Amino acid sequence: MLLVLVLALAVLGGGATLATWATRSGPFADESYCWGAWTEGSGPRVLGDDFARAAEESGSPERGEQATCVVAFGVPGTEEMKSPDTSAHGRTPRAGEGAGGHRLVARVGPPPRSTDRARQAWLAEALHSSAAPLPDGLPGVVGPGRGTLVLPEECDSGDVPTVVTVRSEGDVSYLDSEREAAELLLSLAETARREAGCATGKPERITAPVRTAPGEETYPEERPACRVPGMRFAPRRGGLGGYASTAGDRLHSCSLELTGKDGEVDARGQFVATSLPRLVTLFAGAAGEDSSRSPDAGSSRSPGAGWRGKGRIEGRDGLVGLVTAECRGRPTVFFLHLDDPLARAAAPGAREVFARSANSVTERLGCPAVGPRE
Amino acid sequence: MTGEDDPKEKSDMNDNPEDPGTPAPPSAPGAPGRLRRMARSRGGIAVVGALVGALLGTGVMSWRAGDLPFAARDMCWGSLSPDVAEALFTDTDVRSDELPLRRATEDSMHTECSMQGFGDDELESEVTASVRTLGELRGAQAWDWTRQYLSSRMTPLGDGITGMASSQRAWVALPTSCHERSYEPGEKPPLRVVTLASGASDPDSVNEVDARRGLDAMSRAVVRLANGVMDEYGCEGRYPDPPKLPGPPEGKSVKALDNDRLCGLRGVELPGWARGEDVSAARTTPGTEADGPVTGGVRSCDVGRPFALDRIRLTTVADPKLAGVVSRVLGERADRLGGDGKGAHAGGLTIYTADCQRGRAAFVAWEKNPADDADDADDTAGGRRSLGLTVLPSYVKTEAKRAGCGEVNVKVPSLPTT
Numbered sequence: 001m002l003l004v005l006v007l008a009l010a011v012l013g014g015g016a017t018l019a020t021w022a023t024r025s026g027p028f029a030d031e032s033y034c035w036g037a038w039t040e041g042s043g044p045r046v047l048g049d050d051f052a053r054a055a056e057e058s059g060s061p062e063r064g065e066q067a068t069c070v071v072a073f074g075v076p077g078t079e080e081m082k083s084p085d086t087s088a089h090g091r092t093p094r095a096g097e098g099a100g101g102h103r104l105v106a107r108v109g110p111p112p113r114s115t116d117r118a119r120q121a122w123l124a125e126a127l128h129s130s131a132a133p134l135p136d137g138l139p140g141v142v143g144p145g146r147g148t149l150v151l152p153e154e155c156d157s158g159d160v161p162t163v164v165t166v167r168s169e170g171d172v173s174y175l176d177s178e179r180e181a182a183e184l185l186l187s188l189a190e191t192a193r194r195e196a197g198c199a200t201g202k203p204e205r206i207t208a209p210v211r212t213a214p215g216e217e218t219y220p221e222e223r224p225a226c227r228v229p230g231m232r233f234a235p236r237r238g239g240l241g242g243y244a245s246t247a248g249d250r251l252h253s254c255s256l257e258l259t260g261k262d263g264e265v266d267a268r269g270q271f272v273a274t275s276l277p278r279l280v281t282l283f284a285g286a287a288g289e290d291s292s293r294s295p296d297a298g299s300s301r302s303p304g305a306g307w308r309g310k311g312r313i314e315g316r317d318g319l320v321g322l323v324t325a326e327c328r329g330r331p332t333v334f335f336l337h338l339d340d341p342l343a344r345a346a347a348p349g350a351r352e353v354f355a356r357s358a359n360s361v362t363e364r365l366g367c368p369a370v371g372p373r374e
Numbered sequence: 375m376t377g378e379d380d381p382k383e384k385s386d387m388n389d390n391p392e393d394p395g396t397p398a399p400p401s402a403p404g405a406p407g408r409l410r411r412m413a414r415s416r417g418g419i420a421v422v423g424a425l426v427g428a429l430l431g432t433g434v435m436s437w438r439a440g441d442l443p444f445a446a447r448d449m450c451w452g453s454l455s456p457d458v459a460e461a462l463f464t465d466t467d468v469r470s471d472e473l474p475l476r477r478a479t480e481d482s483m484h485t486e487c488s489m490q491g492f493g494d495d496e497l498e499s500e501v502t503a504s505v506r507t508l509g510e511l512r513g514a515q516a517w518d519w520t521r522q523y524l525s526s527r528m529t530p531l532g533d534g535i536t537g538m539a540s541s542q543r544a545w546v547a548l549p550t551s552c553h554e555r556s557y558e559p560g561e562k563p564p565l566r567v568v569t570l571a572s573g574a575s576d577p578d579s580v581n582e583v584d585a586r587r588g589l590d591a592m593s594r595a596v597v598r599l600a601n602g603v604m605d606e607y608g609c610e611g612r613y614p615d616p617p618k619l620p621g622p623p624e625g626k627s628v629k630a631l632d633n634d635r636l637c638g639l640r641g642v643e644l645p646g647w648a649r650g651e652d653v654s655a656a657r658t659t660p661g662t663e664a665d666g667p668v669t670g671g672v673r674s675c676d677v678g679r680p681f682a683l684d685r686i687r688l689t690t691v692a693d694p695k696l697a698g699v700v701s702r703v704l705g706e707r708a709d710r711l712g713g714d715g716k717g718a719h720a721g722g723l724t725i726y727t728a729d730c731q732r733g734r735a736a737f738v739a740w741e742k743n744p745a746d747d748a749d750d751a752d753d754t755a756g757g758r759r760s761l762g763l764t765v766l767p768s769y770v771k772t773e774a775k776r777a778g779c780g781e782v783n784v785k786v787p788s789l790p791t792t
Binding site for chain 2: 135136137177178179206207208209210211212223224226227228229230244246247249252328360361363364365366
């Protein structure tokens with residue numbers, strides 16, 4: 001269930017310059033990859049002696065620019081390492097197509113400018129719920145195959161945050177734990193801050209144990225999806241599954257997949273409620289209305305009758321709902337995106353499911369309902 | 375999750391090392407102390423207990439003696455530095471003995487470390503550290519732990535740590551990624567905790583100064599203990615020292631009872647027949663708000679006479695792993711309850727569970743001194759009233775919302791109405 005193809009859409013920042021292979025800076029120095037963020041033998045298994053690696057950087061992590069780095073790795077001497085695929089848009093083979101190549105993909109840059117599909121696809125990847133919130137209050141998530149961290153405000157370009165993501169691509173993740181993914185993520189973040197000239201503050205560090213990411217769950221019709229009361233679906237065909245992340249006080253997220261008989265994912269959905277200010281910035285304008293991404297601009301309207309706060313609910317093709325309302329004194333984002341087949345399966349309807357899901361979270365947090373009460 | 379705006383105020387225990395905390399009552403004076411001293415005097419003698427469960431059961435303990443005498447060392451599997459350990463005692467002479475943390479046997483249920491405070495070379499008090507697989511407890515053992523460690527005396531440690539502390543008890547859950555042994559993919563490792571215990575879990579009175587010092591000392595020591603055990607297991611990550619916790623949980627935190635809002639909960643009433651002097655005070659888990667989320671995963675409320683609080687305890691356990699432990703307390707012979715979740719009732723204990731946003735949550739009503747009629751079958755027919763069964767439906771309905779379970783209705787056997 002990889003969402004890799006979708007990722008490719010999100011990558012491109014125009015005119016990215018290719019190449020710059022990782023180079024040895026001295027005859028005995030350890031090789032390093034991705035602008036120097038990841039050094040051979042620095043801990044994670046994928047950077048160890050068991051693997052050969054080839055890397056390619058496109059762009060450099062400057063403020064407001066999109067930069068991508070791909071590290072292809074594999075057993076030395078194998079076919080895939082003779083012609084490693086290090087292109088930013090490399091396609092990962094689907095299940096059943098053989099092992100294929102394994103890649104670590106590092107990305108640094110702002111969320112896509114687009115306020116509709118591309119942004120929603122990006123959010124679905126960046127805050128995928130197979131990752132758990134980072135410890136020590138850091139604004140990000142990490143799972144065994146992925147990690148996302150929003151850099152501090154001094155790295156913003158205008159109102160737009162800079163986001164660092166790491167993704168392990170391939171049939172299985174070769175990252176041994178959430179901790180390894182977190183280490184790769186933080187060293188990439190440190191490098192990105194240095195390159196972008198915003199490394200003035202303290203580098204982000206993780207000292208506390210990293211949470212174990214949630215496993216995949218299935219949601220039969222009689223159970224609420226994502227374990228959120230009010231999130232009900234009655235798909236005419238296919239099975240509903242997903243990942244329900246830790247339902248914390250500051251971040252609650254869930255990723256949904258509607259899978260057909262052939263095992264292909266027919267539709268996806270994502271629900272997020274967060275009051276972490278850096279994560280809130282990722283949603284500005286994500287309901288597709290306004291090119292301005294200031295957190296206030298473009299969401300100055302009421303989302304509809306009975307709703308508290310500001311935002312927009314767009315239900316023409318699938319559903320995208322984005323509402324910002326105060327909860328326990330904190331501006332909190334409530335976001336639901338459903339591809340069309342899921343929106344049509346929502347019971348009793350997609351808008352109702354958004355309202356009920358948001359209200360389930362406010363009920364748990366002990367703040368007034370955000371959506372209309374029925 | 376912790377917010378970046380959480381206070382990081384540190385305990386100031388280091389400033390008063392000569393002024394330490396817990397006034398644990400003398401527990402096993404005399405002979406054990408002398409035995410221990412003999413063992414120590416020979417130094418480096420190791421007597422390794424192989425089957426701890428059996429040994430604990432028979433009351434015979436084999437301890438591995440400490441290191442060289444006179445050398446200040448970190449106690450309890452190398453996790454507690456002398457200043458952290460000594461803060462747990464009023465005595466200055468603190469000695470420790472421990473069973474090995476990793477043991478040759480497969481059964482890793484429980485291992486212990488004993489710290490003892492000596493005054494005038496006589497044993498005066500004892501604090502026991504343990505590492506145990508809570509997730510495998512059931513029945514009376516699971517209840518015994520729940521009763522002692524989830525009372526309203528316990529304050530959540532916060533800061534992303536799953537754990538609580540009072541001046542008498544403390545616990546921290548080891549992270550799900552950290553185990554003594556490795557588990558197969560798909561195998562679910564059971565919940566494992568480190569605990570500290572000193573004297574009675576629910577003493578009649580603790581003066582406020584001692585309670586404050588005890589809470590500070592216990593909360594710091596239990597986090598260090600968890601870090602030390604994680605280190606021994608080779609797990610990565612260490613918890614920071616906890617902030618100064620709200621409290622102390624004794625004395626002033628006991629409030630007059632609002633009969634219409636039991637434990638501060640809107641919609642939860644104390645029934646008329648139960649009102650009176652005997653049920654006039656309540657204490658709720660410090661640092662939690664009645665109308666807020668169950669942040670630390672546990673919220674308890676003890677209700678009764680002002681000092682004893684001995685009538686009933688209501689507990690919400692929103693942490694799924696802990697809720698699993700609580701759900702295994704009552705066995706098959708308990709009377710089942712109906713409704714949207716699952717529940718059972720036996721003696722004065724009622725436990726109800728439901729599926730919620732974080733997973734399973736458990737709700738407990740425990741009558742501490744149930745009127746014990748000879749014919750138990752009579753209690754549903756109106757022979758005697760159960761306060762627990764009377765209050766549970768409204769308690770669960772209110773707390774289930776805060777635990778993220780939505781609307782949960784409980785069906786109890788028909789109760790007398792007056």
